[in-house]
Amino acid sequence: MGKRVGLEVSLAVAEAVKLANVDVVSAYPITPQTHIVEELSIYVANGELDAEFIPVESEHSAMSAALGAATAGARVYTATASQGLALMHEILFIVSGMRMPLVMTVANRALSAPISIWNDHGDIMAERDIGWVQIFAENGQEALDLTLCAFKIAEDKRVLLPMIVNIDGFTLSHVIEPVIIPDHAEVDAFLPPYTPVLRLDTENPVTFGPVGVPEMYTEARKQLEQAIIGSKPVVEEVLDGFGAAFDRHYKLVEQNGKPGAKTRFVTMGSLGETCMTAVDELVAEGQDAGQTRIRLWRPFPEEEFLAACAGAERLVVIDRALSPGAVCGPVASELKSLFYGRPDAPEIVNLVAGLGGRDVTVREFKEMFAMAVSGKLSGNYTMWGVESHAS
Amino acid sequence: MSKQAIMAWEDLALGAAILKPGNAKELRTGDWRSMKPKLDEEKCIKCALCAMYCPEFCISVNAEGFYHPDFYFCKGCGVCANECPKEAITMVKEGE
Numbered sequence: 001m002g003k004r005v006g007l008e009v010s011l012a013v014a015e016a017v018k019l020a021n022v023d024v025v026s027a028y029p030i031t032p033q034t035h036i037v038e039e040l041s042i043y044v045a046n047g048e049l050d051a052e053f054i055p056v057e058s059e060h061s062a063m064s065a066a067l068g069a070a071t072a073g074a075r076v077y078t079a080t081a082s083q084g085l086a087l088m089h090e091i092l093f094i095v096s097g098m099r100m101p102l103v104m105t106v107a108n109r110a111l112s113a114p115i116s117i118w119n120d121h122g123d124i125m126a127e128r129d130i131g132w133v134q135i136f137a138e139n140g141q142e143a144l145d146l147t148l149c150a151f152k153i154a155e156d157k158r159v160l161l162p163m164i165v166n167i168d169g170f171t172l173s174h175v176i177e178p179v180i181i182p183d184h185a186e187v188d189a190f191l192p193p194y195t196p197v198l199r200l201d202t203e204n205p206v207t208f209g210p211v212g213v214p215e216m217y218t219e220a221r222k223q224l225e226q227a228i229i230g231s232k233p234v235v236e237e238v239l240d241g242f243g244a245a246f247d248r249h250y251k252l253v254e255q256n257g258k259p260g261a262k263t264r265f266v267t268m269g270s271l272g273e274t275c276m277t278a279v280d281e282l283v284a285e286g287q288d289a290g291q292t293r294i295r296l297w298r299p300f301p302e303e304e305f306l307a308a309c310a311g312a313e314r315l316v317v318i319d320r321a322l323s324p325g326a327v328c329g330p331v332a333s334e335l336k337s338l339f340y341g342r343p344d345a346p347e348i349v350n351l352v353a354g355l356g357g358r359d360v361t362v363r364e365f366k367e368m369f370a371m372a373v374s375g376k377l378s379g380n381y382t383m384w385g386v387e388s389h390a391s
Numbered sequence: 392m393s394k395q396a397i398m399a400w401e402d403l404a405l406g407a408a409i410l411k412p413g414n415a416k417e418l419r420t421g422d423w424r425s426m427k428p429k430l431d432e433e434k435c436i437k438c439a440l441c442a443m444y445c446p447e448f449c450i451s452v453n454a455e456g457f458y459h460p461d462f463y464f465c466k467g468c469g470v471c472a473n474e475c476p477k478e479a480i481t482m483v484k485e486g487e
Contacts, residue, residue, distance in 0.1 A: 209408075
């Protein structure tokens with residue numbers, strides 16, 4: 001059995017990376033991710049972790065070095081946030097296109113301008129189409145557990161794709177929580193050593209990332225698409241296997257509140273926990289309230305989401321990112337396309353809330369619920385909590 | 392639907408990697424060509440500058456010491472004609 005300790009979540013993630021026996025950590029520090037890679041650099045320096053630590057001069061280089069190490073057959077980890085993720089953007093497509101199963105934590109943070117170091121999902125929503133498997137943690141224990149699972153999912157021969165574990169910046173990364181750290185032996189039993197299918201090898205030369213002429217690029221993208229679609233059952237299998245080994249159970253889509261509730265919140269990330277409290281209170285007050293939490297974001301778990309929302313008449317979708325000039329927030333937009341043409345399509349009420357670290361409280365969730373039920377939140381979306389002369 | 396693809400997506404190597412070393416030899420860059428270099432052996436001083444500057448490395452010396460491109464690879468870029476100090480190479484339309 002592991003031990004339960006009070007630990008900053010960033011350090012819990014670093015523990016997970018250490019327990020995963022990574023070979024290479026390539027990193028550039030950026031708030032609010034810094035503590036993770038700082039801690040890993042200490043582990044490497046004091047010999048607790050037998051890995052190469054590559055300090056680089058930018059996130060573009062961090063991802064490039066990670067990619068290079070992955071092609072050499074190493075188990076690789078890096079972490080970033082916000083502007084750093086944006087700077088990695090170009091390389092992210094190359095990593096997935098080359099099917100390199102490295103793992104990255106994104107401590108989600110708003111993008112400039114104005115400069116904000118606080119949490120929202122603006123950074124990761126700009127990376128929806130990179131072909132990485134993406135999962136969202138809601139609390140510290142999940143951040144640690146899902147990081148361990150991420151290596152196993154990414155490296156599965158049926159997947160071989162890079163994976164991002166999203167943790168909300170500060171709300172998770174800098175908060176001290178009670179976290180169970182598994183024993184190294186237990187993790188070794190769960191996560192076998194990585195054996196690459198293809199790697200750079202002078203005895204057996206291969207070319208990675210060649211020119212994709214129009215006569216084969218489409219087929220290469222099809223291969224990537226099939227890999228990410230096919231990763232869903234593997235994610236489920238690995239999460240189930242983790243549950244069996246460690247007795248902490250995770251599903252692709254989670255739900256709580258009143259079963260079969262007509263009005264359901266949809267959340268992703270740490271706001272889900274605040275919303276959960278609000279939903280519990282609403283149910284206690286006799287309201288028909290439920291909640292669906294999206295854990296796996298890419299590939300989107302369509303069947304599981306539809307099953308979780310069966311019977312819902314109204315979804316109150318909380319987007320922690322603004323898509324300026326679009327018809328609604330990114331999560332709501334995907335859910336609208338999921339339900340398009342379905343006779344059971346619920347009304348989708350969209351709120352863009354909690355931008356740049358703005359608190360969204362239990363009371364506010366209850367207020368949203370009341371407004372949504374009484375039709376006061378109609379239209380494509382509502383930016384929640386904007387101070388305005390109009391209001 | 393016209394068939395433009397080289398192969399089915401299922402047959403591509405992982406991540407579209409190339410598993411066979413040295414395969415660039417098989418890539419026929421010659422079919423990109425619309426102009427081709429023509430060597431006037433009377434003017435040629437066998438200096439080999441054309442071969443050195445050829446970006447496709449496809450110009451090699453023959454038994455008489457003259458430098459001619461391999462048209463399987465020559466893209467018709469004209470660098471050889473541009474670099475020739477004796478204007479011994481002229482670019483002519485493909486097929487002429």
